[in-house]
Amino acid sequence: MHADHSGREEAREEGEKARAPLATSRAGSAAAGGEPILEVRDLVKHYPLTQGIVIKKQIGTVKAVDGVSFDLAAGETLGIVGESGCGKSTVAKMLVHLEQPTAGAIKYKGEDITRLSGRALKAVRRNIQMVFQDPYTSLNPRMTVGDIIGEPYEIHPEVAPKGERRRKVQDLLDVVGLNPEYINRYPHQFSGGQRQRIGIARGLALNPEIIVADEPVSALDVSVQAQVVNLLDRLQAEFGLAYVFIAHDLSIVRHISDRVGVMYLGRIVEIGSDEQIYEHPTHPYTQALLSAVPVPDPAAREHRERIILHGDVPSPANPPSGCRFRTRCWKAQERCELEVPLLAVPAVFRLTESPAGHDSACHFAEEKQVVPPEGLLEMPGETAGETETEAEGGPSQDVDGENGPAPSGSTRAG
Amino acid sequence: MLLEVRDLHVEFHTREGVAKAVNGVNYSVAEGETLAVLGESGSGKSVTAQAVMGILDMPPGKIGGGEILFKGRDLLKMKKDERRKIRGQEMAMIFQDALSSLNPVLSVGEQLGEMFVVHRGMSHKDAKLKAVELMDRVRIPAAKERVGNYPHQFSGGMRQRIMIAMAMALEPSLIIADEPTTALDVTVQAQVMDLLAELQRELNMGLILITHDLGVVADVADKIAVMYAGRIVESAPVHEIYRAPAHPYTKGLLRSIPRLDQKGRELYAIKGLPPNLLHIPPGCAFNPRCPMAQEICRGEVPPLFEVAEHRESACYFWKETLDAR
Structure with missing residues (x-):
């Protein structure tokens, strides 16, 4: 299901390319099958540090992300690991356009999405969806499961006409392994693992090509983690999804990723195939x-x-x-x-x-x-x-x- | 034996009913020994520890029965102030979340020194010197300058060191560490675990390490007790349990974790969810999730079977579990 072999070969090819002195093109791409669908180039996010309440003065900047580049191929999983504060979640937020980068480019199929707005942005966002870490706070407690999973259709009505939505949501529940009859229940009636499945179903609603998952299993119990990891694996094979999988747990990242990038203080310090990073690390x-x-x-x-x-x-x-x-x-x-x-x-x-x-x-x-x-x-x-x-x-x-x-x-x- | 918990029962009386958090737990720790109590959330591992420390909220909590023998004396039969003397002096606890366990409006020096003022009757001046000494011992850089700092001025790893310093202050013979490194990053986790293990050796303390992380357990523990729905389902020396688990739950857990040294394909997943403590399934609590469950498992609660010397499993089919590797 993963393009493991070709991925590795490609990585070597990429390594050859990397001998070229230019810095930008060797962001460690291992495009399994041609063009990457997502190219991130020199991404920067600085947050101003201010002092004073009435008259705000900038006294410095927090360099959360400071020059991150990588490629993501269709159907591939890129794992990003690092300790807290290394900027991995900020990268995730920029990928789904929840944060506007200070500088740099995020190219989706060649088009820089950081410069898009209005209708064009909306169209791109449909294809890049996110699964959040905390299944307790990322679901609105006053909405039913059906409303939560169906909400993306309100924003993108072209994906599912009104009459079809309920059936679509039930299909999605089935796909993530929940009983379709639970459509009218509320989030508090589910356990952590089940809630994460709801979050995943919401991410899948618009048939995206890329899912950015920020620590999707770290809030779950050990015996439930494996269920959700397997679900993510299965969905990738079924829908040909590309994942950006962000986590601090290196074992899970190895399990799920084709390539891995290691971040430290806002930068990627090492990137390569899972074998290269785990068995032959050089940093x-x-x-x-x-x-x-x-x-x-x-x-x-x-x-x-x-x-x-x-x-x-x-x-x-x-x-x-x-x-x-x-x-x-x-x-x-x-x-x-x-x-x-x-x-x-x-x-x-x-x-x-x-x-x-x-x-x-x-x-x-x-x-x-x-x-x-x-x-x-x-x-x-x-x-x-x-x-x-x-x-x-x-x-x-x-x-x-x-x-x-x-x-x-x-x-x-x- | 330093500490022996015998047939401990703890329940919580809530509006929805009685939650049976601990249902007959037995374990023991000797001096210099590390016991890891492994379990998921709701397994009763922390509640057991709180009962041992005597910091259980009662009500709603209630100790339904059992004994907690510390150096041969039953803690549950002691008077309040007798127990208070033991707490801190003879046994101490390290919590997961150092920031909410430390007092935010007192400097760390004051909090560390307080131990010596209260228990040893030292003057505040001497206590402050002791605090610096302790901070040095847990390797907080520039301890002398930082003794007046407040908890929020330290990083997560440093705060956890302060927690350890506080627990060690009076050189107790038993330390209970409840998920001491769960909130920390891996590189810091390694520092803190090493420090804890080193101090334990130095002072020859008993250590109860409560965790859900099979990796941490494998790194430091001598023996393990695996808890599920308020019971110990398997206990064994650490090497044996990893090599050949004798309970389907332990086995499932071990098989379900992804490993750093293996690029696995599909993970083994234990089906279903941990039980609700208000409605623990009859018989073996694990039976609805167990691949080996038979009629007998749904009927009667399995007793602890002796698998080998120092090894027990609460499974009717422990032999089959051991053999089917």
Whole structure:
């Protein structure tokens, strides 16, 4: 159902293209089958910081998104991961035109939607729909499910004539796995997972080509998450949808995405196919992020090298100069302070065929495997011995000198 | 044994009826041991912990029966002020949401120092020095300068460190951490979990970690108790439960989470929804969602079967669950 193979091949092709020095065209596209339907170029969103109530003075700007570029192909899933405050939700809002970008372009089939208004904008919006994080606050409690899912038809009556709407809504309920007879119920009569299905049905109502999903499962219980993830997977196959899937949970993003972009402080620091990002990450932030994710396997405690980052994400109102990650990076040198690293295939990997050759915004990019290869963790029985740990890269690495030895699982034996 | 919960029952009397939040829970923690209590929302994992701490809202809550033995003494039979002495000194709790658990109008130094003033009778001046020492210990940079800051001036990770500092202040022998890292980003979560594990080792404390995250559990726990609808459905040492779960619910949970090291196709999904505590299904509470359910599961509540040494499962078909891998 996903164009996995061709996607990877395309990615390599794209990597070749990326050797061209120009910065804009190598936003890491892996168009499975020609033209991307969505091209995002140098997207910027700055929020003014003001002081004073009567006379407002601007005292600074919060650089929520500061130059983000990527492509999305039809039927593809692009995952965007990052910690809170990295700007991933702001990107989502700009894609569906809930926020107007400060600069940059969002091209839907070649047309820049940030400049559209009126009827033309309305037509484009029909094709890019959103699913929100919180199924409790994103549904109006005073409207019935039928009214919620049918509301898009009020705005776009050409999609469904009045007489047909009720039937259409019932079809949609059926598609997302809810009983069509629930059409007259209110949101509070449903559980979290069911509400998220209602939100998804609303997103599907206008037959969009792109769905922007901002943390669609993070508010749900573990046993319900899988149901909704599977539903999203199935709908993609059924309707040929393209997803921009935004989440902080790296495991879910890997599961659902064809390509993944990693954001840090308003920028994409690394982007590539799921295999490139998860198995061959070259940016230190991606590596730290991946190594910090707890793997649900106690045998992995002893196998995994953990990179413990020091400190918190700096404020986007006052981001560090040069590379924004340098204040938490163990590789940072003077160059990182002076020179902004471009998102491109790092020079060392340009001539290799290796999957490490994908866009990564680091002056000192090097490949490092932090997620144990598949199968290693499946090993039944006790831990496979200390020697292997040593060979695999030694005990956990501590980035912050004063933190002392960071405890890894292996020290817990007693 | 440091703490032993025996056949604990907690119910909430609401307008719609009696919600049976905890229905006969047994677990124990030894010194230096980490017990993870795993469950979804509404499984009763937090309510059990609140009953142990003695911070349950009563009413509407009501302890319907059971014993909570702390160092051999039943907490439920103690007088109020006796319990208050134990709380804070001997057992402490870390909450999920540090911002709403800390007092916004007191500086963190005052809140940390208060522990020493109240329980140890220190002067405010000495208590402030102690507060700085504690903040240093949980690795808050520039502790001396920041001791006068208010909670809102700290980031989420730093606030959680302050919560940990406060819990550790009087070096208790038991810490209960209720989803301590759920609100944090992964990189910060790793910092905080490491800190917690390190301090636990140092002070040889018992730790009850309440969470819904199977990943966090695998990283730090010694043993697990899986809760569903107010009951423990499976308990086991951590390695064994991940290798071969003996309850269909645990098994379903483990199979339903996407993994970082695998590009899966379709996820296994447990069908249905967690039960409403006002109407817990008769028999095994998991039976409407269980792929193995038989007639017997709908009739009688399954007891805890001994699967192996230190391993129990509340499933009539634990053997089949274990074997069918």
